[in-house]
Amino acid sequence: MKLATLKNGRPDGQLVVLSSDLSRCVSASRVAINLQAALDDWTRCSPALEALGRELDAGAIAGQSFDASEALAPLPRAYQWIDGSGYLSHLERVRSLKGSKDAELQSDRPLLYQGASDSLSAPHDPIVATSDELAIDLEAEIAVIIGAVPMGASRERAAAAIRLVTVCNDVSLRRLVVDDLQNGFGFFHAKPSTAFAPVVITPETLGASWSDNRLHLPVRIEVNGALFGQPNAGTDVHFDFADLIVEAARTRNLAAGTIIGGGTISNRHDETLPIKRDGIGFACIAEARTVEKLKYGRARTPFLKAGDTVRIGAVATDGRSIFGDIFQQVSIV
Amino acid sequence: MKLATLKNGRPDGQLVVLSSDLSRCVSASRVAINLQAALDDWTRCSPALEALGRELDAGAIAGQSFDASEALAPLPRAYQWIDGSGYLSHLERVRSLKGSKDAELQSDRPLLYQGASDSLSAPHDPIVATSDELAIDLEAEIAVIIGAVPMGASRERAAAAIRLVTVCNDVSLRRLVVDDLQNGFGFFHAKPSTAFAPVVITPETLGASWSDNRLHLPVRIEVNGALFGQPNAGTDVHFDFADLIVEAARTRNLAAGTIIGGGTISNRHDETLPIKRDGIGFACIAEARTVEKLKYGRARTPFLKAGDTVRIGAVATDGRSIFGDIFQQVSIV
Secondary structure, X not given: OEEEEEOOOOOOOEEEEEOOOOOEEEEOOOOOOOHHHHHHOHHHHHHHHHHHHHHHHXXXXXXXXXXXXXXXXXXXXXXXXXXXXXXXXXXXXXXXXXXXXXXXXXXHOXXXXXXXXXOOEOOOOOEEEOOHHHOEEOEEEEEEEEOOEOOOOOHHHHHHOEEEEEEEEOOEEHHHHHHHHHHOOOOOOOOOOOEEOOOEEXXXXXXXXXXXXXEOOEEEEEEOOEEEEOOEOOOOOOOOHHHHHHHHOOOOOEOOOOEXXXXXXXXXXXXXOOOOOOOOEOOEHHHHHHHHHHHHOOOOOOOEOOOOEEEEEEEOOOOOEOOOOEEEXXXXX | OEEEEEOOOOOOOEEEEEOOOOOEEEEOOOOOOOHHHHHHOHHHHHHHHHHHHHHHHHOOOOOEEOOHHHEOOOOOOOOOEEEEOOOHHHHHHHHOOOOOOOHHHHHHOOOEEEEOOOOOEOOOOOEEEOOHHHOEEOOEEEEEEEOOEOOOOOHHHHHHOEEEEEXXXXXXXXXXXXXXXXXXXXXXXXXXXOEEOOOEEOHHHHHHHEEOOEEOOEEEEEEOOEEEEOOEOOOOOOOOHHHHHHHHOOOXXXXXXXXXXXXXXXXOOOOOOOOOOOOOEXXXXXXXXXXXXXXXXXXXXXXXXXXXXXXXXEEOOOOOEOOOOEEEEEEEO
C-alpha cells in the first residue's frame, strides 16, 4: 500500500491512496479524514485503504493523476518526531574533528534526539533559514511511521509496529549545532523543519527491499543537479529500526503516528567528492567536509547557500524513485 | 474563558467550556471537535467559546457538573512541547554541584529543550516509571498554549500569541539526566510524560494575575500531603513567556497548539525543608537536595518512590486552585 497527503487548505491535508506506479491516486476520505486518523485506527483503516489501492490498480475506480508537487509531508504535523543515529560511520566522520563524546555508549545504545514535529516540510518546500552563514546542511535519512508502542517493548513488538516507510531530509544548521550541544539541552535551533518524500509505503509492499527492519536500497542525493551520494540504506546499519524503537520506548510509551528517523545514511568508504557514477558518496555535507579536512587539510565542499537545490530519493532496482523525490531549494528570508 | 478536555474514549477527548467557578461545564463540540481544532481556527472559535461560557454562567444553559478526575490534559497529545528555563535560580541550584556549562549564555538567552508531546498526562494520571531507582522528581511549572508564531517574531507578536495558561508537572528522571546530557543530544529518557492541570484559562480572564507575560500567583506543591513549596510564579522571572517564545521562534515557525513551559518555578531564598507555613520552598526535589548538600553536606529529601503522591496547583488570591490541581501517584511498572 502506498499513501500520500495532498494539499487541501487544511493543516492535515487530504489522505490519498496511490496506484502501484504512483501515477494515479484516489481520496481516502471515506476511510479516514487524514493519515493520523488512519494510524489511530489502523486495524480498521488499513484493509480499507488497501482495497482502495487494489481498485485503483484494477481500473475499477478512475481516481485522479498524482502530482507530487501537490503533496504535503505524509504527516504535515505529527505528535512526535524522533531522530536516531543508526549508522555509526556518520557519527565517526562528523565527530572525528571535534572529539567524540563517548564512543562506547554510541555503539552500545543508539543516540536519539527529540525533534520538532509541529510543521514538517512538504517534499518541494524550500529550505528556509535566516542566513546562509548558518552552514545549512542536508541529511538524507530513512524514516518510519509507527503505531502505538508500549514502554519497555520488545524488538518483536517494536518491529511489528512499523506501519509506513519513507525518506526524509533532516535539515541541519551546522553553525548552531555547537551552541545547542554546549547548552546541554540538545538540538533545538540547529534542526529546523524536516522535509519528507511525498509517498509512504508499507513494509509488506516494499517486499524484498525491506527486511531485517531496514530498507535495502540506495538513496540518491544530488546537490545543484550533481551526484553527491548514493549510499545504500541497508548497508553498515549498526542500529536498525527495531533497535531505535526499543530505545525510544525504554522509558515511555510512543503514540501512534510517531515518526522515527534512522539517522543520516552513511556507508564506510574512503572516497572524496566528486564521486564517480558508481561511487557511494555522502548523505550530508558535513561528512564530505570532514573527509576533505582529513585528506586535504581543509574542507572544499561548501554548505548550502541561497538558491542551491537538493534532490533526495530512494532508488528501486528498476531505477524508479520509489517514495518520489524530495526536491528543495534554499531560501534565505 | 476557562476550558478543559474530558475523557470520551478518543485520543483528543471532548472540549468543554467551564463556568467561572469551575463547578459546571458544557460541551463545545458545536464550536470545535477538540482544543487543537479550536486553536487552529481561534479567531472564529474563541468568541463562540466565550459566548458558551457566558451562557453557562448566566444559567441560560444547564451544562453538567465538572469532575476534574474525568479531565485529560487540555491537549492530550500536542504537536509540540517546548520547555524553557525562565527562573535562573533553578539552574543555579541544580547545577551548582555539577559545574555550570555556561552561565553567561544562560542569562543572555533562555535555554529550551524539545520535549515529547505525543502523550501528555492527565491531571490525575500516575507518574509511571520502570524503577524508583531512577530518581523520580517533580517540576512544577507554568505553561502556555500558543497560536501560530512566525520565525523571527517580535516580543509583541510572541506575547499576542499566548492563548491559554495552565500549570504542569514536567516529571524528570534525574538519574537519566546525566546520561542524556552526556550523549550531547539533549533530554530524552530523563523526561517522561508531562502532566497538566485540568483547566486552561485565557490571559484576559486571568486579569491582574497575568501581566508582563507571566503569572503572578503562588504555585503550591505538596509531596505526600506535606507542603513542599509555594513559590510565586511571577517572582524572580529572568525570562518571561514572550522571551521564551521569541527564542523558540528564532530559527523556525511555531505551529498553533505549541505548548511552552516556563521552567521549574524557583524563587531566591535560603530556606531548607521542612518549610514554615509562610515559607517559599521548592518546586522540584533536586533543588531542595542541592541546598541540603551545601548546608548539611548531604541530601536529606528523598526522590519520589512507588506510592508517593504529588499535588500541584496555582493558588488564587481567594485561596482557590485556579487551574484545578495536578494530583499524581508514583507507579512502578
